[in-house]
Amino acid sequence: xxxxxxxxxxxxxxxxxxxxxxxxxxxxxxxxxxxxxxxxxxxxxxxxxxxxxxxxxxxxxxxxxxxxxxxxxxxxxxxxxxxxxxxxxxxxxxxxxxxxxxxxxxxxxxxxxxxxxxxxxxxxxxxxxxxxxxxxxxxxxxxxxxxxxxxxxxxxxxxxxxxxxxxxxxxxxxxxxxxxxxxxxxxxxxxxxxxxxxxxxxxxxxxxxxxxxxxxxxxxxxxxxxxxxxxxxxxxxxxxxxxxxxxxxxxxxxxxxxxxxxxxxxxxxxxxxxxxxxxxxxxxxxxxxxxxxxxxxxxxxxxxxxxxxxxxxxxxxxxxxxxxxxxxxxxxxxxxxxxxxxxxxxxxxxxxxxxxxxxxxxxxxxxxxxxxxxxxxxxxxxxxxxxxxxxxxxxxxxxxxxxxxxxxxxxxxxxxxxxxxxxxxxxxxxxxxxxxxxxxxxxxxxxxxxxxxxxxxxxxxxxxxxxxxxxxxxxxxxxxxxxxxxxxxxxxxxxxxxxxxxxxxxxxxxxxxxxxxxxxxxxxxxxxxxxxxxxxxxxxxxxxxxxxxxxxxxxxxxxxxxxxxxxxxxxxxxxxxxxxxxxxxxxxxxxxxxxxxxxxxxxxxxxxxxxxxxxxxxxxxxxxxxxxxxxxx
Numbered sequence: 019x020x021x022x023x024x025x026x027x028x029x030x031x032x033x034x035x036x037x038x039x040x041x042x043x044x045x046x047x048x049x050x051x052x053x054x055x056x057x058x059x060x061x062x063x064x065x066x067x068x069x070x071x072x073x074x075x076x077x078x079x080x081x082x083x084x085x086x087x088x089x090x091x092x093x094x095x096x097x098x099x100x101x102x103x104x105x106x107x108x109x110x111x112x113x114x115x116x117x118x119x120x121x122x123x124x125x126x127x128x129x130x131x132x133x134x135x136x137x138x139x140x141x142x143x144x145x146x147x148x149x150x151x152x153x154x155x156x157x158x159x160x161x162x163x164x165x166x167x168x169x170x171x172x173x174x175x176x177x178x179x180x181x182x183x184x185x186x187x188x189x190x191x192x193x194x195x196x197x198x199x200x201x202x203x204x205x206x207x208x209x210x211x212x213x214x215x216x217x218x219x220x221x222x223x224x225x226x227x228x229x230x231x232x233x234x235x236x237x238x239x240x241x242x243x244x245x246x247x248x249x250x251x252x253x254x255x256x257x258x259x260x261x262x263x264x265x266x267x268x269x270x271x272x273x274x275x276x277x278x279x280x281x282x283x284x285x286x287x288x289x290x291x292x293x294x295x296x297x298x299x300x301x302x303x304x305x306x307x308x309x310x311x312x313x314x315x316x317x318x319x320x321x322x323x324x325x326x327x328x329x330x331x332x333x334x335x336x337x338x339x340x341x342x343x344x345x346x347x348x349x350x351x352x353x354x355x356x357x358x359x360x361x362x363x364x365x366x367x368x369x370x371x372x373x374x375x376x377x378x379x380x381x382x383x384x385x386x387x388x389x390x391x392x393x394x395x396x397x398x399x400x401x402x403x404x405x406x407x408x409x410x411x412x413x414x415x416x417x418x419x420x421x422x423x424x425x426x427x428x429x430x431x432x433x434x435x436x437x438x439x440x441x442x443x444x445x446x447x448x449x450x451x452x453x454x455x456x457x458x459x460x461x462x463x464x465x466x467x468x469x470x471x472x473x474x475x476x477x478x479x480x481x482x483x484x485x486x487x488x489x490x491x492x493x494x495x496x497x498x499x500x501x502x503x504x505x506x507x508x509x510x511x512x513x514x515x516x517x518x519x520x521x522x523x524x525x526x527x528x529x530x531x532x533x534x535x536x537x538x539x540x541x542x543x544x545x546x547x548x549x550x551x552x553x554x555x556x557x558x559x560x561x562x563x564x565x566x567x568x569x570x571x572x573x574x575x576x577x578x579x580x581x582x583x584x585x586x587x588x589x590x591x592x593x594x595x596x597x598x599x600x601x602x603x604x605x606x607x608x609x610x611x612x613x614x615x616x617x618x619x620x621x622x623x624x625x626x627x628x629x630x631x632x633x634x635x636x637x638x639x640x641x642x643x644x645x646x647x648x649x650x651x
């Protein structure tokens with residue numbers, strides 16, 4: 019932010035005594051206050067011609083050139099004022115440094131910040147800001163000397179036009195691109211509005227982008243689209259709509275029957291009388307990141323990243339700011355949570371950087387806190403505003419909007435290879451369909467995916483209401499458990515490994531069939547674990563057993579039998595005893611957690627009830643199991 023002033027000497031008098039020149043200067047300030055900059059410049063030139071040492075006139079000329087975004091001319095005028103008297107207005111060094119950063123003249127800016135910090139009588143607040151900007155200059159000089167790889171490639175004429183294209187979003191299968199285009203009204207080409215456009219991938223290129231349709235686009239402005247990882251939800255921002263809560267609100271639409279439903283305002287507490295925009299929906303299917311801007315009682319604009327989580331009942335939690343190591347007293351914009359659910363990208367002018375808005379990334383640490391942001395470096399970031407970045411689902415390619423030379427006009431969409439350090443964690447995907455075991459009909463059910471290494475629930479979501487399917491993005495190289503439940507049905511459990519990175523087309527596929535809860539019904543507890551020949555429950559079993567407790571709490575009259583089973587290898591007597599002790603361990607855990615003992619029985623079956631062939635490794639693994647059977651319901 020540039021601080022500019024119309025000033026007088028501290029004594030209340032001007033730096034010169036020429037009354038005619040002062041009259042020209044006062045005429046200029048009047049023109050300036052009324053935004054008549056050209057008239058103001060004429061009066062200032064007359065004043066300077068009459069009195070070449072008129073410091074205030076040089077400074078006001080500089081301010082006008084800043085308003086006209088002629089920063090080089092503004093810099094020249096400030097240097098002229100300092101040449102007359104280097105100490106007349108100490109803040110000039112600070113303002114001059116800010117302007118020089120705005121054109122990438124970091125070494126000159128650093129020199130002026132250092133001079134300013136040595137001045138007497140400067141405010142502690144401005145001194146603190148100057149020190150922060152000095153650090154950014156030092157960072158920028160170092161970053162330019164050690165650039166990161168950056169070779170942006172224009173997405174081509176099927177996407178970009180002479181109009182502005184920006185804010186892209188891509189589905190996790192990398193097949194659909196949606197973005198914003200600022201285009202003129204057909205009946206009034208002097209006025210523009212923002213609409214969404216869609217394109218499909220064809221080999222290594224994109225098809226001709228088409229208007230996303232009347233369901234999404236209106237005569238107003240629609241912007242900042244964000245697709246959920248499965249492509250079935252679209253979040254976006256729209257301003258000044260009749261159902262709006264403030265200047266701009268966040269809306270969502272569903273992809274249903276091959277078209278988008280009518281967008282719905284997310285309502286309170288997401289949308290308020292403030293400015294809400296730039297949504298990014300996490301792959302956990304519950305968490306929404308967005309930007310909220312508001313004016314404080316002191317007239318200061320706050321613009322920060324907020325997060326909210328939707329409950330099983332469809333209610334959004336009160337949005338919370340991300341912590342102070344992410345949000346700053348400056349402005350944060352264009353937050354994007356990658357499908358890995360561990361890496362966020364955002365723009366900010368409040369962190370150490372190249373000046374103005376830079377792009378940063380932060381990773382979620384083991385304790386679920388966000389690490390300190392890292393600047394993506396030069397030349398991804400420059401002295402200009404870098405307004406957000408999309409990282410593709412595989413994490414290697416990123417997308418930005420730029421008006422760089424060689425484009426089709428205005429802002430164009432570009433792609434580039436993301437520096438290694440800034441790439442998200444590698445992903446794998448799991449896809450599934452939940453259906454009724456008897457009828458085969460799709461079911462709307464809730465599902466949980468748990469990281470077996472930590473016991474932490476990674477995803478807690480629901481299947482599609484109409485076709486019972488789900489898609490989940492998971493960090494590669496880990497083992498996971500899956501629990502699926504629906505009222506009136508026995509819950510389902512399974513575990514699987516995402517050892518290697520894989521795109522959605524090579525996803526781990528699950529066919530989940532739920533059985534209705536009835537007497538005699540059985541469930542294999544596939545996520546109850548013991549060490550070999552041991553009967554001490556491993557902690558990774560707890561989430562599964564808590565799911566069993568939830569089932570019992572929902573079916574308060576149910577009585578169950580817990581059964582332990584082994585394969586046919588080894589001594590039969592020992593196997594019988596081991597299976598009994600394992601069933602007992604589950605029984606004791608449930609009682610310890612508050613389940614009444616009269617609702618439970620336990621029994622060891624040894625190898626007497628196989629469900630698979632004991633002649634194979636796979637079969638023996640299936641036979642080594644813990645299950646429960648409903649005695650009464």
